[in-house]
Amino acid sequence: MTLAAASGPPGPGTGPSPLSSLFSDRVGQEHADGGSAATSVDPLSRVLRTLDTISAAELEGGPDLRTVVEAPPVGVGDPVSGGRTAEKPAVSSRREAILDAAAALFAERGYHGASLRDISREVGISHPGMLHHFSSKEALLGAVVDRLEAHAQGLLDSVEVLQSSPQSLVAALAGPWDPREHSMALLATLSAEVVNPDHPGRFRIARLRLVHEHVLEQVLAGLAANGRLVEGSDPKFLARTLFSLLLGLTVRERTVRELQKAADGDPIADVQAFVQQLVTG
Template identity: 35%
Template structure:
């Protein structure tokens, strides 16, 4: 059900998809879907939480410290280049959710706050280890990295052949560190 909803949201947007559409795509009855997800909002939040859980598990996001945590962000960007449907879904939903009445508004607000906090902590850890340039503020750098990641996703969706999300992100982070990220 979550995979079916993910596909449909990527194809039609959240507001263009109904629970009946998701049930049909998943091959179950509408009442069967309602048993698991009584509202569209519940299904949307399950889709978003599923994506985050997959990414956290695959890359250990939040587990690494300093430059290791920053390198994992680059790994995530590289992985996303193999998942255009997921990237498109995220871009569409995050844009739709800017409306305060959107059911995912609070989710995305919290997600952006958590992402900035996690990345700021990674930069602060790098600073403490002497790996961050002296003129870099970890909080400012974190917000810029979040903005860069989102902007690169939009550009990549338009020009997949010309935009390397992982490479651009790596270059930007490398520019903030005393030495390049490991694993190049």
């Protein structure tokens, strides 16, 4: 299951609408003439438009998330010759190392708590060397969020598999949604930070959370359609509750867990026990 590409109004360049048209931090402000963007009818876009703070905004349909996030980045200092990118392996490797360090520090300290100099020291490069790859911390955050979107796209593509049985969902909760995983820690930290309306990743992170809730809702709705969900359950409510539980357990792993001497309160056991209360058979 992927986001279908949609043809929007003509704009600069050619090709499908960029990912920013769906996950922009300035949605509703992209058109200088004040006109609204073309709306998409795919389920994910409808879900994204339910976010209270942007409910009046019209969202543009975008291409498959993975198609965009895996495309070579433009303008990050890689030499271009004859219209072809001549990226050297060392450049790509250094860029990935920067992203790894940034993601780790953002997860631990938050966006505002980690400076570009902190990240450059973590990687072992100079500050000017850092700026060669990423011109600002906001640009670096955007690239880190691209990775989170790729992770969410993988889950979105797996909805049909996860709907097949309660066991498939339970297995995923110990895999891509594991509260002990770095991607969940990063999302939990950034989700807490974006309550600040001035956070540069506010809307992308909020919408990313809606993507995860949407995936869980579709999975639970599929289980309900097959008679595998407790009768009378609301998949939308359960999806919000389940993902909130996952984020809460993620925070617990990095705080309360350090204070516990006993090995009780395993996050996987906790979330799987919760799901077992929801499913039948």
